[in-house]
Amino acid sequence: MDFLERAVEQWTDIVPEHDLSPFLTTGRILRMASIITHASEKRLAQSGVNRGEFNLLCVMRRSGKTCRASELSALTESSGAAITKRLERLSDAGFVERQELPRDRRVVLVNLTEHGKQFVDDLFPMMLLTENAYLDVLSEEEHAALAGILGKLLAVLDPADY
Numbered sequence: 001m002d003f004l005e006r007a008v009e010q011w012t013d014i015v016p017e018h019d020l021s022p023f024l025t026t027g028r029i030l031r032m033a034s035i036i037t038h039a040s041e042k043r044l045a046q047s048g049v050n051r052g053e054f055n056l057l058c059v060m061r062r063s064g065k066t067c068r069a070s071e072l073s074a075l076t077e078s079s080g081a082a083i084t085k086r087l088e089r090l091s092d093a094g095f096v097e098r099q100e101l102p103r104d105r106r107v108v109l110v111n112l113t114e115h116g117k118q119f120v121d122d123l124f125p126m127m128l129l130t131e132n133a134y135l136d137v138l139s140e141e142e143h144a145a146l147a148g149i150l151g152k153l154l155a156v157l158d159p160a161d162y
Contacts, residue, residue: 004028029150036134043130047123048093052078053086054123057095060112061120069098069108095119 001009004027008020041051049057059075060067073083087110090096095116101107112120135143 002028003031032134036131039130039134040127043127044123047119049090052076052082053090054120054127056083056086057090057112057116057120058124060096060110061117061124066109066111069110072110090116 004024007027008023011018011020011023037051044051044054055076056072056078059072069083069087070080072078072087073080076083078086087096087098087108091098094113097111097113099109101109138146
């Protein structure tokens with residue numbers, strides 16, 4: 001019996017009139033996300049960044065272009081304040097360069113430095129190994145099926161065209 005099966009069993013005693021079967025799915029997704037996030041954070045801490053900062057660097061690396069801070073906020077679903085804080089830390093570490101537009105100082109443009117690109121390029125494969133280790137229990141067919149099902153759900157929850 002896993003954690004969620006036990007939780008559903010306990011909740012069934014309290015609220016027997018409710019169908020708790022969806023909780024098995026969403027609860028497992030959330031619990032797995034929490035476990036994987038914790039492992040990722042632990043791995044990233046060894047490199048001096050947190051998950052939010054690494055995600056920000058990865059978004060910039062994938063885009064291959066100068067990004068507006070507001071664009072980074074939208075792409076990472078992070079508040080402007082969180083992006084500002086992350087960019088300050090990443091700038092201090094030499095991973096990014098920030099500049100304000102002279103005609104509109106509210107607009108902040110951000111570039112990855114060569115050091116930032118190299119950092120992402122070095123760390124990204126290690127992060128893949130860390131996260132892929134959780135999927136090793138699945139066959140290729142099971143992995144493909146799970147990815148397809150999760151993609152279908154995510155299309156409903158996050159319909160934005162990125």
